[in-house]
Amino acid sequence: MAEKLQILIYGYGNPGRQDDGLGNHFVEKVKAWAEEKGLSNLSFDSNYQLNIEDAAEISDKDIVIFVDASIEDIESFELEEITPDAKVEFSMHAVSASYVVHLCRDIYQKSPKSFLLHVKGYEWEFMEGMTAKALKNFEKAFGYIKPMLLNPQKLLDY
Numbered sequence: 296m297a298e299k300l301q302i303l304i305y306g307y308g309n310p311g312r313q314d315d316g317l318g319n320h321f322v323e324k325v326k327a328w329a330e331e332k333g334l335s336n337l338s339f340d341s342n343y344q345l346n347i348e349d350a351a352e353i354s355d356k357d358i359v360i361f362v363d364a365s366i367e368d369i370e371s372f373e374l375e376e377i378t379p380d381a382k383v384e385f386s387m388h389a390v391s392a393s394y395v396v397h398l399c400r401d402i403y404q405k406s407p408k409s410f411l412l413h414v415k416g417y418e419w420e421f422m423e424g425m426t427a428k429a430l431k432n433f434e435k436a437f438g439y440i441k442p443m444l445l446n447p448q449k450l451l452d453y
Contacts, residue, residue, distance in 0.1 A: 302337050302360070304321070304325050306320070307361070317433055318363045334444065358409070362412045364413075367415075376410055416429045
């Protein structure tokens with residue numbers, strides 16, 4: 296492959312609600328690390344929630360990793376491949392990552408390999424700052440993703 300694979304790291308959540316800011320925190324930390332490593336094929340975005348307009352944002356990428364805090368019963372983090380899904384799950388104008396990928400495929404005829412990285416969170420009160428346990432989960436997730444970002448073929452083969 297002559298060109299480097301273009302990868303978007305897209306974190307979402309509310310940094311004003313404790314661990315809900317894990318996705319945004321992930322983007323900040325990976326961006327600093329990527330700049331330090333000189334990884335020019337990575338781009339970054341973050342928001343409070345996903346929107347239908349994000350289909351355009353991912354349409355020119357080869358790989359997309361959405362990152363969000365999770366309240367689910369998982370150990371520390373989980374990486375799952377996203378299957379495009381036409382089911383609309385609106386919540387205050389937000390949509391699911393699978394719906395964004397579905398729209399990208401339908402509107403732009405593009406299907407980037409897409410993942411959702413769930414990072415386990417614990418507290419969701421209206422205050423800034425994440426819990427120590429959530430930050431440990433962030434560190435584990437970050438350590439897991441770094442080798443894949445250095446060798447994106449691992450993500451394609453995932």
